[in-house]
Amino acid sequence: MNRMQKIAWSFVISTALGFVCSVIAVAILYFKVGFPRASAGLAFLAIAGLGGLSPLIFREDKGKVTFDERDAFIKKNAALAGFAGAFLFTCFACMIPFFVLGTKASISVRWLPQIWIGTFVTQFFFYSVAILVGYGRGGKENE
Amino acid sequence: MNRLQKIAWYQLVVLTLWVAVIAAVAAAIYYKDLNPELLVLPLLFGVFIHFDRVFFPLRPGKIEYDERDAAIKQKAINIAYGIFYYAFVFGSLIAYLMLGPMNSVPTGVFVIMILGGAVLLRFAWSIAVIILYGINSKQKSDSDLIKV
Numbered sequence: 001m002n003r004m005q006k007i008a009w010s011f012v013i014s015t016a017l018g019f020v021c022s023v024i025a026v027a028i029l030y031f032k033v034g035f036p037r038a039s040a041g042l043a044f045l046a047i048a049g050l051g052g053l054s055p056l057i058f059r060e061d062k063g064k065v066t067f068d069e070r071d072a073f074i075k076k077n078a079a080l081a082g083f084a085g086a087f088l089f090t091c092f093a094c095m096i097p098f099f100v101l102g103t104k105a106s107i108s109v110r111w112l113p114q115i116w117i118g119t120f121v122t123q124f125f126f127y128s129v130a131i132l133v134g135y136g137r138g139g140k141e142n143e
Numbered sequence: 144m145n146r147l148q149k150i151a152w153y154q155l156v157v158l159t160l161w162v163a164v165i166a167a168v169a170a171a172i173y174y175k176d177l178n179p180e181l182l183v184l185p186l187l188f189g190v191f192i193h194f195d196r197v198f199f200p201l202r203p204g205k206i207e208y209d210e211r212d213a214a215i216k217q218k219a220i221n222i223a224y225g226i227f228y229y230a231f232v233f234g235s236l237i238a239y240l241m242l243g244p245m246n247s248v249p250t251g252v253f254v255i256m257i258l259g260g261a262v263l264l265r266f267a268w269s270i271a272v273i274i275l276y277g278i279n280s281k282q283k284s285d286s287d288l289i290k291v
Binding site: 076079080083086087090091093094095097098101102103104105106107108109110112113115116119120 | 217220221224227228231232234235236238239242243244246247248249250251253254256257260264
């Protein structure tokens with residue numbers, strides 16, 4: 001497993017962990033205290049930020065060739081997947097309130113920063129998953 | 144001018160005209176008190192953006208797309224998404240700071256935001272492609288070399 005894969009795994013795990021913990025926390029708090037106080041459970045999403053430390057944890061690969069055309073190609077495709085995933089998330093986050101609540105409704109302005117934080121996390125999640133998928137297809141030739 | 148540049152120019156012109164027509168219709172609706180549903184009509188013209196492949200098709204037997212074009216296209220996508228993301232972040236922050244955390248925004252604003260974001264994404268991509276080819280303009284394309 002190369003450095004890019006290790007970073008991708010750490011980001012996928014930290015994001016998934018943060019998401020699961022926040023969903024559980026919001027669900028428990030919803031039944032205990034109800035909304036809007038239950039939204040405090042979203043603070044667990046900060047666990048995803050730990051993935052950002054992975055480039056510092058995983059050092060550069062040893063050997064003469066650490067990055068070749070195939071790595072560049074996988075990285076390029078992963079970047080595209082990240083952009084597409086993030087744009088899709090933004091589309092859903094902006095369109096769902098319109099269709100669920102209706103045209104006359106209005107929602108708190110607090111949702112705006114939360115949408116772009118979600119977009120940021122989604123981009124890195126899709127990017128990491130695309131890297132893992134890209135290398136996974138290569139089978140044993142990935143090292 | 145190669146195919147990707149033509150597509151970029153086409154998108155830039157169509158988007159500019161489209162936004163101008165939408166702005167003109169919106170102004171007419173506002174000042175002449177017309178039916179707001181009229182705004183749907185100019186929105187339909189947005190479909191012309193996707194006709195670039197029809198007007199500039201890949202021709203058999205001619206190299207119209209190589210590694211350099213692919214690299215420029217990829218870089219333009221990165222730039223366009225970066226601009227979109229920062230525009231979205233700053234737009235959200237400005238709205239948040241101006242309105243305050245206790246206020247709310249109509250759901251329609253979110254739809255306008257994403258539509259505007261999509262237009263900005265294409266607009267930025269087109270400009271980035273034109274600029275990136277412009278920076279490397281000394282490197283002639285295959286068609287130019289054949290002419291020489």
